[in-house]
Amino acid sequence: MNRRLWWKLCLTLVVGMLVLFWSISQLALQTEEAMSFIDEGHQKTLRNYAAQAEALHNAGDEQALARWLETLQQQENTWAGVVRTQLTPLGGTVVPAGYDDGIALGRDLSWKIHLYFAENPVMDVPFADGHTRFLIKLPQRMRPGNYWTHSRVLLQVVLPFTVLLVICLLLYRHLMHPLRRLELATRRFRDGDYSARVGDELRGRKDELAGLARVFDAMAERTEELILHQRQRLADMSHELRTPLTRIEMAVSLARQQGGSAVLLERIHGECNGMRQLVEDALTLSWIEQEAPVLRDESLDLTELLDSLIDDARFEFADRRLEVSLPPVAPLARSSHRALGQAIENVLRNALDHTPAGGVVQLALHEAPDSWLLTITDQGKGVAGELLEEIFQPFFRAPQAASGTAERAGFGLGLALARRQIMATGGSIAARAADTGGLCMAIRLAKR
Numbered sequence: 001m002n003r004r005l006w007w008k009l010c011l012t013l014v015v016g017m018l019v020l021f022w023s024i025s026q027l028a029l030q031t032e033e034a035m036s037f038i039d040e041g042h043q044k045t046l047r048n049y050a051a052q053a054e055a056l057h058n059a060g061d062e063q064a065l066a067r068w069l070e071t072l073q074q075q076e077n078t079w080a081g082v083v084r085t086q087l088t089p090l091g092g093t094v095v096p097a098g099y100d101d102g103i104a105l106g107r108d109l110s111w112k113i114h115l116y117f118a119e120n121p122v123m124d125v126p127f128a129d130g131h132t133r134f135l136i137k138l139p140q141r142m143r144p145g146n147y148w149t150h151s152r153v154l155l156q157v158v159l160p161f162t163v164l165l166v167i168c169l170l171l172y173r174h175l176m177h178p179l180r181r182l183e184l185a186t187r188r189f190r191d192g193d194y195s196a197r198v199g200d201e202l203r204g205r206k207d208e209l210a211g212l213a214r215v216f217d218a219m220a221e222r223t224e225e226l227i228l229h230q231r232q233r234l235a236d237m238s239h240e241l242r243t244p245l246t247r248i249e250m251a252v253s254l255a256r257q258q259g260g261s262a263v264l265l266e267r268i269h270g271e272c273n274g275m276r277q278l279v280e281d282a283l284t285l286s287w288i289e290q291e292a293p294v295l296r297d298e299s300l301d302l303t304e305l306l307d308s309l310i311d312d313a314r315f316e317f318a319d320r321r322l323e324v325s326l327p328p329v330a331p332l333a334r335s336s337h338r339a340l341g342q343a344i345e346n347v348l349r350n351a352l353d354h355t356p357a358g359g360v361v362q363l364a365l366h367e368a369p370d371s372w373l374l375t376i377t378d379q380g381k382g383v384a385g386e387l388l389e390e391i392f393q394p395f396f397r398a399p400q401a402a403s404g405t406a407e408r409a410g411f412g413l414g415l416a417l418a419r420r421q422i423m424a425t426g427g428s429i430a431a432r433a434a435d436t437g438g439l440c441m442a443i444r445l446a447k448r
Contacts, residue, residue, distance in 0.1 A: 003208070004206055004207035004208065005207035005208040005209060006208075008207060009171065012167070012171065013167075016167055020160060020163055020164075024155055024156065024159060024160060027155060027159075028152070028155045028156070031151055031155065032115060032145075032148065033112075035115065035144055035145040035147070035148055035151070036112045036113050036114065036115055036144055036145060037110070037112060037113065037144055038109060038113065038138070038142060038144055039142070039144065042142040043109045043110070045142070046109055046123060046125060046136065046142070047109070047125060049072060049080070049125075049134065049136065050125035050127070050134035052068065053065065053068065053069070053080075053082050053134045054127045054128065054132075054134065056068055057082055057127065057132060065082065069081060069082070072136075076136075076139040076141075077139065077140070078120075078136060078137045078138070078139045078140075079122075079136070079137045080134075080135065080136040080137070081134075081135050081136075082132065082133070082134055082135070083105065083132070083133055083135060084131050084132045084133075085103050085105065085131055085132075085133060086131060087103070104124045104126075104133070105122070105124050105133060105135055106121065106122035106123050106124030106133075106135050107121045107122065107123055107124060108123075108124060109123055109125065113138070113143065113144050113145070115144070115145035115148050120137055120138040120139075120140065120143055121137075121138055122135055122136065122137050122138070123135070123136050123137075123138050175209070178198070178202050178205065178209040178210065178212070178213055179209070181198050181202065181213070182198050182212065182213060182216060184196075185197060185198045185216065185220070186216075189220055189223075194220070194223070194224035194227060194228070195224070196220060197217045197220060197221075198213040198216055198217055199213050199214055199217045229394075232394075236394065236395040244271040244272075244274050244275050244278075247267070247271050248268055248271045248272070251267045251268045251271065252268060255268070278413065281413040281414070281417050282394075282413060284417060285394060285413060285416060285417045285420065288417075288420040288421065288424060292424075293424055294424060294426075295335070295336035295339045295421070295424040295425050296334040296335060296336065296424075296425055296426050297334070297336065298334075298335055298336055298337050299331070299332065299333045299334070299335070300331075300332050300335055300337050300340075301329055301330060301331060301332070302330035302331070302332045302365065302372055302374075302445070303326050303327060303328065303329055303330040303365070304329075305337065305340065305341055305344070306324075306326060306330075306344065306363070306365065306374075307326070308341075309341065309344055309345050309348060310322060310324055310348075310363065312345075313345075313348055313349070313352060316352075317352040319357040319358065320352050320355055320357065320358070320359055320360070320361060321358075321359070321360045321361070322360075322361050322362075322363060323360055323361070323362045323363070324363050324364075325362075325363070325364040325365065326363075326364075326365050327365060327367060330365060330367070330372055331447070332372065332445060332447060333447060333448050334425075334426060334446075334448060335425045335426070335445065336421075336424070336425050339421040339424060339425055340421065340422065340425050340427075340445070342417075342418075342421060343417070343418040343419075343421035343422045343425075343429075343443075344374070344418075344443070346414040346415065346417060346418040347376055347414075347415065347418050347429070347441050347443065348361070348363070348376055349414065350378075350414050350415060350441075351376050351377070351378035351380070351438075351439070351441065352378070354378050354380030354381070354438070354439070355378045355379045355380055355438070356379065356380075359378075359379040360379055361376065361377065361378050361379070362375070362376070362377040363375070363376050363377075368444075370446065370447055370448070371444050371445060371446050371447055372444070372445045372447065373442065373443070373444050374442070374443040374444075374445070375440055375441065375442050375443075376440070376441045376443075377434045377436065377438060377439070377440040377441075378434070378438040378439055378440075379436050379437070379438045380438045380439060381437075381438070382433055382434070382437055382438050382439050383431065383433075383439055385433065388430075388431045388432065388433075389431075391415050391431060392415050392416055392419045392429075392431075393412075393416055394412065394413055394416040395412040395413065395416075396412045396416070422443060422445075425445070426445070426446050427443060427444055427445040427446060428443075428444050429441060429442065429443045429444075430442050
């Protein structure tokens with residue numbers, strides 16, 4: 001089994017999970033990055049605070065600046081101040097010109113704010129002189145990432161759950177589609193629609209479920225064939241049984257009128273035997289077709305089996321001549337004495353039935369490297385080429401037999417039963433036109 005469904009599910013789940021986790025990771029990083037900067041409106045507010053502080057500082061009113069800072073701290077519930085930075089070189093250190101202008105005591109407003117730090121950072125806005133700076137601890141209301149916790153829950157819980165739910169739904173639909181089709185076909189078959197099939201609807205799939213559908217179709221086709229054959233068989237049997245029953249009724253009626261004529265009683269006896277043989281053959285044929293047994297549990301001598309059948313045939317058909325060519329021994333392994341004997345007897349009887357009185361039936365057994373070839377040739381009227389396969393169908397009779405030209409017209413089960421019995425023993429049978437104008441039956445039996 002190629003396990004296509006296994007690989008399909010594995011690739012879908014594994015690749016899908018990898019893509020999902022990578023996407024969530026990238027999306028979380030980008031979301032965190034976007035949430036780590038102070039809002040433009042808040043940056044403008046902080047710059048306005050710095051501008052007001054710078055104006056008060058430049059006016060030289062330190063008390064007004066102190067009152068404004070106190071009011072700002074109370075208003076924003078934070079710390080704020082104005083400081084001057086100045087480097088004091090020690091040990092003869094020479095500070096490059098303009099170096100102290102770049103010194104900052106806090107973060108620039110455009111810098112990233114780490115969302116994982118609990119303490120708010122101090123923001124630094126320099127005045128125009130480059131040495132004086134407005135410092136303010138970032139107010140809580142201006143801290144970025146206020147919705148980061150909710151965003152993390154959304155990204156790490158809600159989004160994966162939703163995506164996995166969609167994947168599960170798609171996988172469920174992918175798996176249930178053929179199963180639903182199979183269920184509908186099974187219901188239709190149960191309700192009597194024996195033409196219900198699944199394969200056409202799943203033609204594009206090549207996985208295990210498609211294989212299951214093909215097995216179902218094969219089972220449905222076999223079951224339909226058996227049911228239809230059974231119906232046809234019953235119809236044919238009911239038709240065939242009417243004739244001997246009518247004959248029996250007529251014979252009984254005449255026997256009563258004539259006081260129990262021995263001829264009529266013999267006729268009744270013959271018709272009863274014919275009915276019994278019909279029922280037995282029909283039951284055997286139905287068993288072989290439905291059970292498909294393998295009848296290969298015996299070893300036998302084919303020559304010995306044929307000798308006994310030929311003796312019986314010569315006694316029963318004394319007005320025909322049998323020309324026989326057999327080897328001294330013909331060992332045959334893995335066969336069935338009863339099934340093969342009955343099959344060959346039916347073929348031989350059929351040949352003798354269709355050979356006129358005084359005619360010759362030729363029976364020859366030839367050895368091949370791995371098989372035995374048995375040919376039985378009659379001198380009957382033969383069968384048309386297009387009917388050479390039809391004669392192996394149950395209840396089929398060639399036109400001359402159906403019209404009553406054969407001396408012992410049967411019910412059309414002999415050759416059908418013979419073919420199925422020979423196939424069950426591992427052999428084959430075919431019909432062809434004989435050079436003499438009759439019919440030649442070729443039976444090939446495997447030695448092992």
